[in-house]
Amino acid sequence: SQTIHQWPATLVQPVxxxxxxxxxxxxxxxxxxxxxxxxxxxxxQLLFYSVGIGQISSEVPQNLSASRPQDRQFILSxxxxxxxxxxxxxxxxxxxxxxxxxxxxGTRLLVL
Amino acid sequence: xKEVEQNSGPLSVPEGAIxxxxxxxxxxxxxxxxxxxxxxxxxxxxxxSIYSNGDKEDGRFTAQLNKASQYVSLLIRDSQPSDSATxxxxxTPGWRDTNAGKSTFGDGTTLTVKP
Numbered sequence: 001s002q003t004i005h006q007w008p009a010t011l012v013q014p015v016x017x018x019x020x021x022x023x024x025x026x027x028x029x030x031x032x033x034x035x036x037x038x039x040x041x042x043x044x045q046l047l048f049y050s051v052g053i054g055q056i057s058s059e060v061p062q063n064l065s066a067s068r069p070q071d072r073q074f075i076l077s078x079x080x081x082x083x084x085x086x087x088x089x090x091x092x093x094x095x096x097x098x099x100x101x102x103x104x105x106g107t108r109l110l111v112l
Numbered sequence: 113x114k115e116v117e118q119n120s121g122p123l124s125v126p127e128g129a130i131x132x133x134x135x136x137x138x139x140x141x142x143x144x145x146x147x148x149x150x151x152x153x154x155x156x157x158x159x160x161s162i163y164s165n166g167d168k169e170d171g172r173f174t175a176q177l178n179k180a181s182q183y184v185s186l187l188i189r190d191s192q193p194s195d196s197a198t199x200x201x202x203x204t205p206g207w208r209d210t211n212a213g214k215s216t217f218g219d220g221t222t223l224t225v226k227p
Contacts, residue, residue, distance in 0.1 A: 041120075043116075043200060043218050043219040044217040046214060046215070049214065059214075090156070094213055099144035099146075099204045099206070099213065099215075100146065100158060100161055101158075101215060102158065103156050103157070104155060105154075105155050108153075
């Protein structure tokens with residue numbers, strides 16, 4: 001069976017500090033990977049998605065970036081966090097040619 | 113204009129009743145439709161997917177799709193307090209589409225089932 005991990009689970013960071021969130025998937029190969037952000041009481045905003053190693057598509061211009069150094073690893077980064085970066089960050093995966101996405105447990109980020 | 117619309121609620125139903133959650137979407141090329149359940153502080157959990165017009169039943173859950181009306185709904189029969197959560201509707205183009213996999217989510221409907 002497939003599992004998806006995210007860490008850390010929670011993070012409190014000062015404004016202007018860097019960020020690195022990690023997502024890994026087990027039990028599958030060549031997954032499509034996604035980063036979403038969810039503001040309080042809102043739906044999910046797609047930030048980045050990747051169809052393969054080194055292939056990243058950005059959906060929303062902002063101070064965040066993503067990288068996929070390995071097939072089942074997806075990293076979300078920032079050089080300098082903003083207050084508006086606070087939120088619930090979700091990583092998701094899906095099999096190629098399938099529509100269903102499955103979410104990881106998420107990382108709750110608070111920028112102070 | 114948001115592409116996927118849901119009533120934010122809260123929707124409150126008594127235990128044992130039928131809860132009806134609705135979702136409309138604007139992109140006619142959408143092919144795949146999903147309902148996720150999200151408990152407070154947790155990540156979304158897939159509960160139903162539907163791809164063809166009509167009804168699809170899975171236990172106490174029934175998803176209904178009407179592509180002509182661009183409408184998808186979720187019925188929860190015999191609602192339980194454990195069903196209290198936010199329900200997210202997601203709409204996705206088919207996998208052959210250039211935007212395959214780019215799901216658009218509604219803001220969710222909060223359901224409360226009262227004992």
